[in-house]
Amino acid sequence: MKKNVLIIGAGLTGLLLAYKLKQQGIPVIILEARDRIGGRIHTYLSNQETPIEMGATWLGLQHKALVQLLKELHIPIYPQYMDGKAWYEPTSLSPAYEVALPPNESPSYRIQGGSISLIKKLAEPFTSEELQLNTVVTKIEAQETQFKVTTQNNVFTASKVVTTLPPNLLVNTIQFEPKLPENLSAISKKTHTWMGESIKFGISYNRAFWKDQDWSGTLFSNVGPITEMYDHSNSEQNKFALKGFLDSSLSSQTKEARKIAVFEQLKRSFGEEALSYLSYEETIWKDQKYTSTPYENYVLPHQNNGQAIYKNTYYNDRYYIAGSETAQIYGGYMEGAVQSAQTCFEHILQR
Numbered sequence: 056m057k058k059n060v061l062i063i064g065a066g067l068t069g070l071l072l073a074y075k076l077k078q079q080g081i082p083v084i085i086l087e088a089r090d091r092i093g094g095r096i097h098t099y100l101s102n103q104e105t106p107i108e109m110g111a112t113w114l115g116l117q118h119k120a121l122v123q124l125l126k127e128l129h130i131p132i133y134p135q136y137m138d139g140k141a142w143y144e145p146t147s148l149s150p151a152y153e154v155a156l157p158p159n160e161s162p163s164y165r166i167q168g169g170s171i172s173l174i175k176k177l178a179e180p181f182t183s184e185e186l187q188l189n190t191v192v193t194k195i196e197a198q199e200t201q202f203k204v205t206t207q208n209n210v211f212t213a214s215k216v217v218t219t220l221p222p223n224l225l226v227n228t229i230q231f232e233p234k235l236p237e238n239l240s241a242i243s244k245k246t247h248t249w250m251g252e253s254i255k256f257g258i259s260y261n262r263a264f265w266k267d268q269d270w271s272g273t274l275f276s277n278v279g280p281i282t283e284m285y286d287h288s289n290s291e292q293n294k295f296a297l298k299g300f301l302d303s304s305l306s307s308q309t310k311e312a313r314k315i316a317v318f319e320q321l322k323r324s325f326g327e328e329a330l331s332y333l334s335y336e337e338t339i340w341k342d343q344k345y346t347s348t349p350y351e352n353y354v355l356p357h358q359n360n361g362q363a364i365y366k367n368t369y370y371n372d373r374y375y376i377a378g379s380e381t382a383q384i385y386g387g388y389m390e391g392a393v394q395s396a397q398t399c400f401e402h403i404l405q406r
């Protein structure tokens with residue numbers, strides 16, 4: 056029997072690894088818990104189809120592996136629109152004031168068509184047998200010559216297994232037999248999942264009214280509920296939106312309450328026209344059960360990302376822990392996911 060690799064998670068790490076293995080003729084199966092691919096890359100297409108990034112959005116030219124991958128796949132990038140004035144609200148006691156945005160020497164870029172373009176491209180070669188959605192892995196059993204991987208409805212066997220879940224989620228939701236080493240579990244429980252606490256929102260409009268008075272669409276606020284916001288129109292400049300982050304402490308409020316507060320804040324800064332929107336979307340990442348699970352103790356942003364322990368392989372070199380948070384450089388970011396997939400790919404090929 057040809058040796059196969061079973062990859063758990065169809066986010067950027069899992070899909071890129073599978074894509075590269077398939078190019079080498081190595082059989083792969085990807086099991087994904089959600090009913091969609093992409094994981095923390097989730098481009099929402101609203102009614103008017105302004106692609107709204109609920110997850111990963113920006114990259115920089117310093118993200119060399121990601122930039123190179125996008126080039127190879129012929130997926131263009133374009134700079135985040137930052138021309139014009141921004142709003143800054145320092146405290147609730149004083150009104151917001153205008154700030155001129157300085158020229159940015161190292162701009163952030165966005166992926167044309169939305170970050171999902173990258174994910175869709177990587178998923179293209181796979182059949183529905185190879186890439187299975189709605190498949191929640193619950194247990195990984197290392198047997199003498201193979202793995203038995205149990206999902207909610209099925210059992211798979213594989214020569215090698217790669218997990219790509221954020222480490223804290225991995226050790227809290229998947230049972231291992233024999234158990235993973237104690238030090239690996241302990242570090243994983245203290246490994247931060249990048250952006251796992253964030254609330255993202257996006258609002259689409261039929262025109263970029265903020266540009267009428269030279270507003271860039273950027274807003275920074277210590278008052279909230281919006282803490283950060285940017286123009287989110289598409290690269291063709293024919294679909295328009297604003298997108299940003301809400302104060303993460305508002306996750307316990309209702310969506311309606313958050314939405315009312317968001318539009319009050321927008322009206323304060325951009326006037327009545329901010330209320331004439333086409334769609335309002337938000338994602339509370341803390342509640343996304345295939346991304347986040349509570350930590351046992353408080354962890355700092357990026358804590359233990361890229362820990363040396365994630366370089367190890369387990370169960371006689373047949374099990375690999377991958378995923379953005381395991382990457383040595385830019386752990387937590389899309390660049391980390393690409394680097395993690397590449398490192399894992401090289402290990403598997405060498406063996």
Ligand SMILES: Cc1cc2nc3c(=O)[nH]c(=O)nc-3n(C[C@H](O)[C@H](O)[C@H](O)COP(=O)(O)OP(=O)(O)OC[C@H]3O[C@@H](n4cnc5c(N)ncnc54)[C@H](O)[C@@H]3O)c2cc1C
Pocket residue numbers: 063064065066067068069086087088089092093094095096109110111112113114190191192193219220221224228229249250251253255340345346377378379380387388389390391392
């Ligand atoms: C709100 C937000 C904003 C972000 N912004 C940026 C940004 O601007 N720039 C940037 O570079 N990065 C950003 N990131 C980070 C970026 O999204 C991640 O680094 C990257 O997408 C991680 O990819 P991954 O494949 O390693 O992990 P994930 O995308 O988390 O993939 C893991 C996959 O495993 C699946 N899974 C989980 N449990 C199971 C199970 N039991 N069985 C089967 N499958 C399972 C999940 O559904 C998921 O698809 C952001 C993230 C978020 C949430």
